Amino acid sequence: MVELSFSVKLLLVLTAALMSGTVGMVAGLLGRLDGDGLPACVARSGAVFGTTLTLLLLVLNSLGAWS
DSSP: OOOOOHHHHHHHHHHHHHHHHHHHHHHHHHHHHTTOOHHHHHHHHHHHHHHHHHHHHHHHHHTTTTO
């Protein structure tokens, strides 16, 4: 297997963070449209961001991106 350079690994992490941010913002927006208050929407967005980022990094690790 080909070793990935540092810049490619950094791009993978940044892409995962951007995807997680997008999913978190959509979750907060859906919560707001559902009638939740602002603190609940922010908490939901943060939880979804953290969960999505963790899952994406675990998938990258399973695919061998860090070895």
